[in-house]
Amino acid sequence: MMEKTAESSRLKTITLKVNHKEYTVDVEPRMLLSDVLRDVLRLTGTHVGCEHGVCGACTIMMDERPVRSCLVFGVQADQAEIVTVEGLESENGELHPLQKGFWEKHGLQCGFCTPGMLMTACHLLEHNPDPSREEIREAISGNLCRCTGYQGIVDAVEYAAKEMRERAE
């Protein structure tokens, strides 16, 4: 019982804005943002692979930057603006051009790396609407994929870039 009191006295109340929705939750400081998203908010689209920053599966957008959610404590994301893979499709349920690209160009097999790939690619296209294949490869170098050989992923990002440029015109 003593243990429990000590533990719960450590809980912190935080407010997160995830995919434009506000959540107020109590978390232990040691809880990683990836676990807050998955286990507390039940947003399981964000995947967790290595939990030490190497695989990129847990990549999310935090205050408009791509971030490893396994290398941020949930308490640190208090008041932060977060976008996860669940936030990519539009309100009427239409897939994001990147999601469509991954579908059309066989950008995934098992899909484990896909959420992180999508978030990283999303940041790339926001800053570079017409990336070269080399630039796409450089951007996704922090995301490991065991299945695809990356060819389809690079094709998918190219596809999405073209689609987004055409929409913008």
Next chain:
Amino acid sequence: MKPAAFDYYKPETLDEALSLLDEFGYDAKVLAGGQSLIPMMNMRLARPPVLIDINGVQGMTGIEVGESEIVIGGLTRHYMVEHSPEIQNSCPMLAEGIKLIGHSQIRSRGTIGGSIVHADPTAELPVMLTALGGKVTVVSSGDERELTPEELFLTYMTTTIEPNEIVKSVHFPVIAERTGHAIEEFTLRSGDFAIIIAAASVTLDEEGLIESAALCIGGVDGIPVKLEDVTDELIGEAPSEELFAEKCAQIVDLVDPEKDIHASAEYRKDLCVALSRRVLKKAADRAKQA
């Protein structure tokens, strides 16, 4: 949830952070970008009982470029330096080297101060700080001191910064006239920690002869190694590929790297020679155009 439990404090001023460090002593760890500390906590290699998150501390973020010195707040994140047009003009090596740190997702959070205090001998910032002769300003309650890289780095992951101290800012010299910088590294995969890093700065005189030069290698010892024996011999010479090849050949006798699963000691020595020749040549070429 892998990290061991800890008490979490988020001070808003430097003074508050410093008094928390005084209060908790060795129990406390500063949390900056978390890109080295959190992986260690996730693997339970580190289990600090108290974390002092300095991300809310005002006045520790920013880049100021003066006449002769660039002052970067300790909490400034890598991506901010990477995308600063002022840094590209005033310290080209820094702009080039920061891009080699991990991946964009790591540079989003990792900080200049954190990289310096973490003191990994294959990390880019300690090598650049040593090559360029930068300085670090460290504060504790009621005290402030400045450290050169030689005074700062002790050995692998160890510096002379005390547990009650915080890196307030990191200083780099503004690039001098007729000077070129270059940094290159060898990694197994883009974005990985380097096996060997070489960084050089070359200044030419008005006749185009080498007036001064600096060369620093990361990955051969517990701290970045400055090769003054090599650069001393370059003074007064005309820069050329042959000159750099001749002088860099002696590096195999000057460095004493270890072997591991990734590379033998001999291979690392070869890399030191090859990368040194390359960065000196590149820096000299850039100095000619400067």
